[in-house]
Every structure is written in C-alpha cells, then in structure tokens.
Amino acid sequence: MKILVTIKQVPDTATQVKIAADGKTIDPTGITWIVSPYDEFAVEEALRIKEKRGQGEVVAVSLGPDRVKEALRSCLAMGCDRAIHLNDPAWAAADTLVTARALAKVIEQESAQLVLCGRQAIDDDMGAVTAQLAELLGWPCAYWIMEETIDADAKSVRAARQVEGGLEVFDLPLPAVLAAQKGLNEPRYPTLKGIMGAKKKEIKDLKASDLGGAVEPPQLSVVGLQALPPRPPGRIIQGDVPTAVKELVRSLREDAKAI
Amino acid sequence: MKLELSAEQQMIQAMAREFADSAIKPIAAEIDRDARFPHETVKRMGELGLMGIAVPERWGGSGADAVSYVVALEEIARACASHAVVMSVNNSLYGDPLLRYGTDVQRERFLKPVASGHTHGCFALTEPQAGSDATNQATLAVRDGADYIVNGRKRFITTGRESSFALVFCQTDRAEGHRGISAFVVEKGAPGFTVGKTEDKLGIRASDTAELIFEDCRVPAANRLGDEGQGFKIAMTAIDGGRIGIAAQAVGIAAGAYERSVAYARERKAFGVLIGQHQMVQWMLADMATAIDGARLLTLRAATLKDGGRPYRTAAAMAKLFASETAMKVATDAIQVHGGYGFIREYEVERAFRDAKVTQLYEGTSQIQKLVIARDLLGDHDGRA
Amino acid sequence: MPGAFWCIVEDDRNGSPKKVMAEVIGEAARLAPGRVEAVWLTDKASEAGLKQLGEWGAARVLLLENAAFAPYRSEVWVASAAELAGKESPQAILAPVTSRQREFVARLAARLGVGLAADSVGFALEGDKLVATRPVYAGKLLSKVTWAKAPWVATLRPNVFRPAASQPGKTASVERPTVTAAGALMKFVERREEVSTGLPELTEAETVISGGRGMKGPENYVILEDLGRVIGAAVGASRAAVDAGWRPHRFQIGQTGRTISPKLYLGFGVSGAIQHLAGMRTSKVIVAINKDPEAPIFKIADYGIVADLFEVVPELTKEFKKLLEK
Numbered sequence: 013m014k015i016l017v018t019i020k021q022v023p024d025t026a027t028q029v030k031i032a033a034d035g036k037t038i039d040p041t042g043i044t045w046i047v048s049p050y051d052e053f054a055v056e057e058a059l060r061i062k063e064k065r066g067q068g069e070v071v072a073v074s075l076g077p078d079r080v081k082e083a084l085r086s087c088l089a090m091g092c093d094r095a096i097h098l099n100d101p102a103w104a105a106a107d108t109l110v111t112a113r114a115l116a117k118v119i120e121q122e123s124a125q126l127v128l129c130g131r132q133a134i135d136d137d138m139g140a141v142t143a144q145l146a147e148l149l150g151w152p153c154a155y156w157i158m159e160e161t162i163d164a165d166a167k168s169v170r171a172a173r174q175v176e177g178g179l180e181v182f183d184l185p186l187p188a189v190l191a192a193q194k195g196l197n198e199p200r201y202p203t204l205k206g207i208m209g210a211k212k213k214e215i216k217d218l219k220a221s222d223l224g225g226a227v228e229p230p231q232l233s234v235v236g237l238q239a240l241p242p243r244p245p246g247r248i249i250q251g252d253v254p255t256a257v258k259e260l261v262r263s264l265r266e267d268a269k270a271i
Numbered sequence: 272m273k274l275e276l277s278a279e280q281q282m283i284q285a286m287a288r289e290f291a292d293s294a295i296k297p298i299a300a301e302i303d304r305d306a307r308f309p310h311e312t313v314k315r316m317g318e319l320g321l322m323g324i325a326v327p328e329r330w331g332g333s334g335a336d337a338v339s340y341v342v343a344l345e346e347i348a349r350a351c352a353s354h355a356v357v358m359s360v361n362n363s364l365y366g367d368p369l370l371r372y373g374t375d376v377q378r379e380r381f382l383k384p385v386a387s388g389h390t391h392g393c394f395a396l397t398e399p400q401a402g403s404d405a406t407n408q409a410t411l412a413v414r415d416g417a418d419y420i421v422n423g424r425k426r427f428i429t430t431g432r433e434s435s436f437a438l439v440f441c442q443t444d445r446a447e448g449h450r451g452i453s454a455f456v457v458e459k460g461a462p463g464f465t466v467g468k469t470e471d472k473l474g475i476r477a478s479d480t481a482e483l484i485f486e487d488c489r490v491p492a493a494n495r496l497g498d499e500g501q502g503f504k505i506a507m508t509a510i511d512g513g514r515i516g517i518a519a520q521a522v523g524i525a526a527g528a529y530e531r532s533v534a535y536a537r538e539r540k541a542f543g544v545l546i547g548q549h550q551m552v553q554w555m556l557a558d559m560a561t562a563i564d565g566a567r568l569l570t571l572r573a574a575t576l577k578d579g580g581r582p583y584r585t586a587a588a589m590a591k592l593f594a595s596e597t598a599m600k601v602a603t604d605a606i607q608v609h610g611g612y613g614f615i616r617e618y619e620v621e622r623a624f625r626d627a628k629v630t631q632l633y634e635g636t637s638q639i640q641k642l643v644i645a646r647d648l649l650g651d652h653d654g655r656a
Numbered sequence: 657m658p659g660a661f662w663c664i665v666e667d668d669r670n671g672s673p674k675k676v677m678a679e680v681i682g683e684a685a686r687l688a689p690g691r692v693e694a695v696w697l698t699d700k701a702s703e704a705g706l707k708q709l710g711e712w713g714a715a716r717v718l719l720l721e722n723a724a725f726a727p728y729r730s731e732v733w734v735a736s737a738a739e740l741a742g743k744e745s746p747q748a749i750l751a752p753v754t755s756r757q758r759e760f761v762a763r764l765a766a767r768l769g770v771g772l773a774a775d776s777v778g779f780a781l782e783g784d785k786l787v788a789t790r791p792v793y794a795g796k797l798l799s800k801v802t803w804a805k806a807p808w809v810a811t812l813r814p815n816v817f818r819p820a821a822s823q824p825g826k827t828a829s830v831e832r833p834t835v836t837a838a839g840a841l842m843k844f845v846e847r848r849e850e851v852s853t854g855l856p857e858l859t860e861a862e863t864v865i866s867g868g869r870g871m872k873g874p875e876n877y878v879i880l881e882d883l884g885r886v887i888g889a890a891v892g893a894s895r896a897a898v899d900a901g902w903r904p905h906r907f908q909i910g911q912t913g914r915t916i917s918p919k920l921y922l923g924f925g926v927s928g929a930i931q932h933l934a935g936m937r938t939s940k941v942i943v944a945i946n947k948d949p950e951a952p953i954f955k956i957a958d959y960g961i962v963a964d965l966f967e968v969v970p971e972l973t974k975e976f977k978k979l980l981e982k
Contacts (some may be wrong), residue, residue, distance in 0.1 A: 107771055152731055153731075178847055205341075231771030231805065243956050246954065247957060257972050258975060271924070
C-alpha cells in the first residue's frame with residue numbers, strides 16, 4: 013500500500029520571528045526550521061503502518077522553497093522511502109487551497125491509497141489542507157485522529173477522531189485522508205543509519221508545469237503582519253500568602269471584573 | 272579551509288541533541304546520585320546507532336565517520352558524562368580495534384553485537400600496578416594447545432560489569448616487555464572470568480567501573496586479536512582514537528556547564544542588576560566560551576585527520592589535553608558564577624565539576640598527553656631525548 | 657443587497673445550539689446588521705434551540721434536518737451546505753472553532769473555491785472587503801488576511817467576540833430548504849465518552865485553571881479541580897505536565913494542544929514556555945502563581961503571586977468560596 017504524507021517546514025517554536033520589510037512575511041534570517049510537529053506524528057504513523065503490514069511505500073511530500081529539502085531529508089532519515097518537493101515560484105503566495113490543489117494532483121499521480129497529514133502546521137495554524145485535499149479528491153476524511161487501524165486487505169481504515177467530550181470511531185473506505193493529532197504516537201528519532209541512508213534516497217523536484225495546468229491565484233491573501241499589542245504591565249501582589257490571595261480575589265472581583 | 276558540518280553530520284548532531292535533551296537530561300541527576308547504570312537509555316542509544324558510529328553497516332555499525340562521532344558524543348556528554356563514557360568506550364576502545372585488527376569471523380562474532388548496541392564491549396588494559404605505564408602488564412596468557420590460559424586482574428575497567436565482551440591485554444612473552452603483549456576477546460561467562468568490585472566514584476557515577484578477575488581462564492586462540500606481540504600497538508592505536516572521544520566528552524561537559532552559567536547569569540540578580548551585567552561574570556563567561564570553542568575545534572581537527580586516514584596521534588593528544596583542562600576550568604568557573612548555589616546538587620554544575628575531573632585522568636592523564644605531544648614534536652618515540 | 661452572513665450552528669448534539677453561537681451571531685450582526693442567518697445541519701433541532709437562535713439575533717434560520725447529519729461526516733455536510741450556498745449566495749460563512757467546524761468549513765471552502773481564515777480573533781470591513789485578524793507563529797504575530805471573493809469563510813476563536821445578548825421575544829423565520837443529502841462514505845462505529853470531570857470543557861470555559869510542572873505529580877491536580885468546582889472553571893495542563901504523563905493530552909493547553917481564550921486564566925506552577933503562551937495568550941485576564949519570580953509567565957500576567965502554589969491554591973479556594981457564598 014502506498015502512503016503519502018504531507019509535511020510542512022515551519023519555524024521552530026522557540027525561534028524569534030521578525031516581520032520582513034514587505035510587512036506581509038517573516039524575515040527568514042536566523043530562523044531554525046523544523047518539520048511541523050503534527051506532521052511528524054503523521055510520518056511516524058505512516059511508517060508504523062508500513063512496518064506492521066511488512067510492505068508498502070511511504071512518500072513524503074512538501075510544497076515550499078529550496079530550504080524545504082532539509083525537512084524532506086529528515087523525513088527520509090526517519091524512514092520514508094522517497095520524497096517529492098513541489099518547488100516553484102508560482103506557489104510563493106499559495107494559500108491552503110492552492111497548496112491542496114497541488115498536493116491533490118501529486119496524490120493522483122502517485123495513486124496513493126492513504127494520505128496522512130498533521131492536524132495543522134504550527135506557523136499559520138490554518139489546519140485546512142487535510143479537509144481540502146479530501147474535498148478535491150472526493151475522499152473521506154477524519155480529523156484529529158488519536159488511533160487508526162488498516163484492515164487486513166487494505167480496503168478500509170478504522171480511525172478514532174477526537175471531538176469535544178470523547179472519541180468518535182469511524183470506518184473509512186480507502187483511499188482516505190487522515191489528520192494526525194498529538195497523542196496518536198510518539199515520533200521516532202532518525203537513526204544514524206537512517207540519516208546516512210537518506211542521501212541515497214530520491215527527492216523528486218516538481219514544478220507547477222509538471223502537474224499540468226497553471227496555478228490558480230490564491231483565494232486568501234495576507235494584507236499584513238503585525239506584532240502583538242503589548243499587554244499592559246502586570247502587577248506582582250506582595251505580602252504573605254493569605255494577604256496576597258485576599259488582594260488577588262478582591263482585584264479579580266473589583267478591578268478586572270473577571271469573577 | 273571548510274569549517275562546516277555536512278548535512279548528515281548536522282542531522283546526527285541534531286538527533287543526538289534532541290535525544291539527550293528529552294531522554295537523558297531528565298534522569299542525569301538521579302542516576303548520578305544513585306550510581307545507577309542507565310540500561311534503558313543506553314539501549315536506546317544502541318538502537319539509534321550511537322554505539323558503533325564509525326563501524327560500517329556490514330559489521331552492525333552506522334557507517335558514519337569520526338566527526339559524526341565527535342559531534343554526537345559532545346551532545347550526549349552535555350546532558351550526562353556517564354552516558355558519554357559508555358558510548359566512547361564502546362565506539363573507540365572496543366569497536367575501533369575490533370574493526371581495525373579483527374578477522375571477518377571475529378568481527379561477525381565480537382563486533383557486530385556491540386556496534387549494533389545489543390550489548391557492550393570493554394577495554395581491559397589498566398592493572399593495579401599498571402596505569403599510566405601500560406608497558407608493564409602483569410596479566411599473563413600462556414598458550415595451551417588451541418587455547419590460552421589467562422591469569423591476572425584488570426582494574427578501573429569502564430563498563431566492565433555490563434559488557435558481554437572484554438578486550439583484554441595480556442603478556443604472552445614476558446621477556447619481550449611491551450612487545451610481548453597480546454590482545455584477546457574474552458566473553459562474559461567464560462570459566463575463570465569474574466567481575467570483582469565496582470568502584471564508588473567521584474564522577475561519571477552512573478557508568479560502571481569494575482575490576483575484572485581472570486583465574487585460569489581458558490580463552491580460545493581464535494579470540495586473539497592480531498598477532499602475538501601486537502597487543503601493545505593495538506592498545507595504543509585504540510587509545511589514540513579514544514582520546515578524541517574523551518576530548519569530545521570533555522567539550523560536552525564544559526558546554527553543559529557553560530550553558531547553565533549563561534542561563535543563570537541572565538536570571539540571577541545581585542546588587543540590583545542581573546549578574547550577567549557584572550564585568551567579572553562577563554569575563555568568566557567569555558573565557559569559558561573561548562576555551563570551549565578552542566577545545567571543540569582541536570577535537571574536530573583530530574577527528575577530521577582520522578577520517579582522512581592521516582596521522583592523528585598528536586592532534587588527539589592535544590585535543591584531549593586541552594579539552595579536559597578546559598572542562599575542569601569551565602566547571603570550576605561555572606560553580607563560581609552560580610555562587611553558593613553552584614555548590615548545591617540541584618543546580619547541576621557541581622556534577623559537571625565532578626565529572627570533568629576524570630577526563631584529566633583516563634586514557635592517559637594530562638601529564639601523559641604532554642609526554643605524547645612532546646615526544647612527537649621531538650621525533651622521539653622511545654623516550655630517549 | 658449583498659448576501660447574508662451565515663452562522664454555522666454548532667450544537668450540543670442534543671438539539672440545542674452551543675453558547676458560543678451567541679458570539680458568532682453577535683459578530684455577524686455587528687458586521688452585517690439585519691443579514692444574519694443561522695444555518696443548522698442536525699439530525700434533530702429542538703424548538704427551544706430554534707427560539708434561542710432568534711433571540712440571539714438571527715433573522716432567519718435555515719434548518720437542514722436529516723438523520724444523515726449525525727454523527728457529523730464532512731462529505732455529507734459539505735454536499736448539502738454547498739448546494740444551499742449555491743442557491744442562497746451568502747456573503748460570509750462563519751463558524752466557531754470546534755473540532756468538527758474546523759474541518760467542515762475548510763472542506764466547504766474548497767468545494768466553493770474560496771478562501772478560509774481559520775481561528776480568527778477579529779474582523780473589520782474595509783470598503784467592500786472583509787479583513788480577518790488571526791494569530792500566527794505561536795501567537796507571536798497577528799496576520800491580517802482578506803478574501804479574493806465571497807463567500808468569506810472563517811472560523812472564530814471562542815470567548816473572543818462579544819456575545820449577542822439574548823432578546824426575549826425576538827424570533828427568526830425558520831425555513832427548511834430542501835437539499836439532497838449525499839450518501840456517507842464513512843461508517844460510524846462508536847462514540848467513546850471521556851470520563852467526565854464534571855467541569856466545563858477547556859475551549860468553552862470562561863475561566864480556565866492550568867497546572868504546570870510545579871504541580872509535581874498527577875495526584876495533585878485534585879486541588880485544582882476543587883478550585884475549579886468552586887469557580888466553575890475548566891482545568892487544563894501545560895505540555896510539561898502532559899508529557900510527564902500527569903494529565904491526558906486532551907487537557908493540554910498550548911501549541912500542540914488546545915487554544916483557549918477565557919475571561920480569566922489562572923496558571924499554577926506554569927513557567928510560561930512559548931509553547932504554552934501560544935495556546936492562552938489571548939486570555940483576557942491572566943493570573944500567574946509560581947515560586948520562581950523569573951518565570952516568563954509573569955511577563956504576560958495581569959496579576960502574579962510569587963509563592964508556593966500548594967499554599968496558594970487552598971487559600972484561594974477558601975477565599976472564592978467565601979466570596980461566592982455572599
């Protein structure tokens with residue numbers, strides 16, 4: 013069974029982000045890039061499915077500029093069999109829909125039977141590509157999955173999705189799209205062998221023209237980025253614990269009106 | 272000159288760092304306090320391929336290089352020096368000589384399970400009466416048909432208790448002095464081979480340092496590594512590589528203590544300002560950072576020479592000397608930056624201080640490193656100058 | 657006249673809209689007075705629920721009632737909602753952030769070929785455009801986005817927008833448009849309920865208590881739950897506490913957990929790592945209790961007490977009890 017995992021390279025959470033001169037993007041200087049954490053859950057799950065079945069292929073796919081190769085290579089080091097890099101300036105302003113359209117074409121070209129995505133990328137937190145892929149492909153989709161099992165003849169997948177108050181379990185006929193939630197698994201570290209072997213694995217470059225047809229304009233565009241308005245300075249309440257607590261309760265009640 | 276790690280080396284470094292931060296750091300203080308060998312995390316290090324980094328995949332290793340070994344080891348040592356020494360011995364002192372001098376049959380039996388991290392190997396050279404002067408071996412191996420009969424004691428053997436294989440150096444021809452030393456792989460459980468006491472140590476407390484006792488221990492001749500009389504050369508070659516590992520360990524210990532000091536200088540206030548704003552503290556931090564970088568560069572140079580198949584003995588000795596002295600100095604200053612808190616276990620720089628000390632002692636004391644460096648400079652390897 | 661502002665109804669799976677709908681409807685009414693329509697896909701709507709939507713200010717309720725809509729499956733909902741959108745041409749489609757709405761409106765936007773602004777915290781009409789504000793990069797920056805064409809699809813972060821006041825007597829015209837219900841691809845197997853803590857749900861609660869590494873162990877969360885019961889707060893945890901196995905992941909607040917925006921957030925023994933701040937920094941009032949005066953959470957806290965949480969929590973529970981008994 014062929015499993016395709018979509019990944020996104022994002023700035024490390026701990027990285028300082030600064031707004032670039034254009035006011036719409038971030039300044040890439042000094043940023044540490046990582047594979048978005050939810051995507052690592054997706055990669056891990058794909059590898060586990062392959063290992064459990066004893067056969068299959070796991071392909072990592074990402075859309076983005078040259079630096080994205082590094083993220084793909086780390087997926088290869090984790091154990092993905094090969095990678096596809098959608099790299100074309102035509103996608104520079106891609107929104108979720110443009111991204112999903114490109115990925116959907118790759119999924120069709122590859123005839124993947126299962127697509128795993130992270131719940132959302134931790135840069136823009138849109139969390140839309142999984143559902144939009146499902147829509148473009150006409151496949152069923154389960155969001156925020158906490159567990160999954162593929163049936164023996166790879167005809168369907170049983171997935172438990174997290175909802176408010178519990179888990180909902182569904183059988184989805186394959187092909188299907190799943191969005192990984194934290195808690196699905198614990199992603200592995202790449203082994204040294206995996207790292208050493210990654211450079212022998214293929215990363216295929218695809219341009220927009222390789223997917224046939226022009227790139228449609230984005231439907232959502234960024235007008236501008238801005239820093240958070242600073243919070244007014246807070247107040248450390250002094251005094252022994254009973255006194256401080258009394259004062260806190262009074263302030264919450266009378267000043268902040270939060271209780 | 273290119274001073275940049277390759278993409279693979281960077282990934283190995285990142286992996287080792289993440290693993291060290293998430294799996295080793297949280298237990299480091301506890302295993303130090305309890306002097307407990309960390310079986311679980313060492314096993315995981317094996318699975319990640321950290322126990323046979325430069326051994327080819329064919330023999331169970333990862334097929335990477337000495338530079339990868341150095342950067343990974345530094346990251347592990349940054350979190351815990353005990354884990355680092357276990358890793359260093361497995362790679363440098365056991366794995367490297369087995370790869371270099373072993374026959375394919377020996378590599379299959381004695382190297383593969385160790386390089387793949389399934390079990391450990393140790394290096395048994397030091398004796399109660401033979402530390403820095405390793406030419407003076409009292410352990411004897413006497414040929415008896417297809418076997419040797421080994422008698423003697425080895426002391427301060429890192430991973431001695433936990434290893435399945437010991438690389439043991441014995442006198443096979445007393446008259447020949449150090450040219451009469453031979454190397455043998457002795458398997459755990461061999462009749463006549465027992466482990467004596469485990470040492471209670473100042474530092475690297477979670478690693479096991481044990482005494483190995485051989486009493487009429489029968490070792491097949493097929494377990495002899497290299498020729499009779501080649502043992503001393505095997506030992507010295509292994510230690511040359513091992514010194515690169517200890518240098519990396521020392522850099523890691525120093526880097527860990529330094530990072531804690533920087534963090535502390537950014538949060539602790541004295542005389543109304545953060546202590547990092549006091550020039551005295553700034554100077555200490557600047558000296559620490561500079562010395563660590565110097566030690567790291569020396570270590571990487573030695574590893575690069577080894578990877579390039581060029582002579583590295585002097586470079587390894589220099590790296591080990593400078594890095595271990597740096598580790599001790601940095602750890603001492605790190606406590607100073609922390610003031611009284613540095614003396615308290617909770618702040619962890621005292622562990623770096625205790626762990627750093629051994630790097631000036633094992634695989635050749637600092638004094639021995641100077642001897643090696645000076646003799647190489649003077650072109651005098653028999654000590655006649 | 658421009659199209660309506662649709663508010664996709666999130667319900668309690670029992671025929672009533674969730675309270676968060678007052679916020680969605682309130683914001684829609686602010687942006688498009690008189691053009692607010694509630695669109696409700698459900699297996700069974702209650703009369704009281706329909707009345708409530710009217711009282712909140714929906715002029716019209718488009719009720720799509722069909723057994724096929726429960727449990728929620730995106731392929732079924734999207735087909736019906738898209739068909740209706742084709743007939744009605746709404747100008748905007750708004751929904752609250754919940755697990756299913758995030759998926760549903762994303763899929764619907766793809767079907768309609770329009771943009772989506774997820775997890776928005778503000779809207780402004782600029783000329784004939786709608787501009788949404790949304791936190792990005794772990795909440796370190798705000799991004800303003802706009803749509804190339806209508807309908808403008810967005811989800812709204814709960815507890816951020818001012819809820820519409822309930823106006824008794826105000827009613828909506830309820831219509832039951834005919835749409836085809838597509839066959840479901842997904843087959844429902846079971847629903848596994850979480851063991852209820854009896855406390856409000858994290859993302860919906862107006863007050864949230866969070867326990868971090870300073871809680872020292874799973875057994876100590878009971879003191880936070882006691883406090884939670886007194887003030888009607890949800891109890892969550894930081895990633896450090898979740899990763900240590902003290903609390904299940906569903907209680908995690910932060911970048912790889914739930915994003916919350918309560919009126920009052922109380923952090924106990926929470927250091928305030930960027931990870932955590934990403935999930936709670938839009939809280940209105942932030943209180944931090946930590947014995948480390950350098951803990952980063954104090955930088956964003958409105959009120960802080962530097963003390964041992966194990967001393968503060970019982971005292972606070974006692975004081976709140978006194979206050980609420982009055």
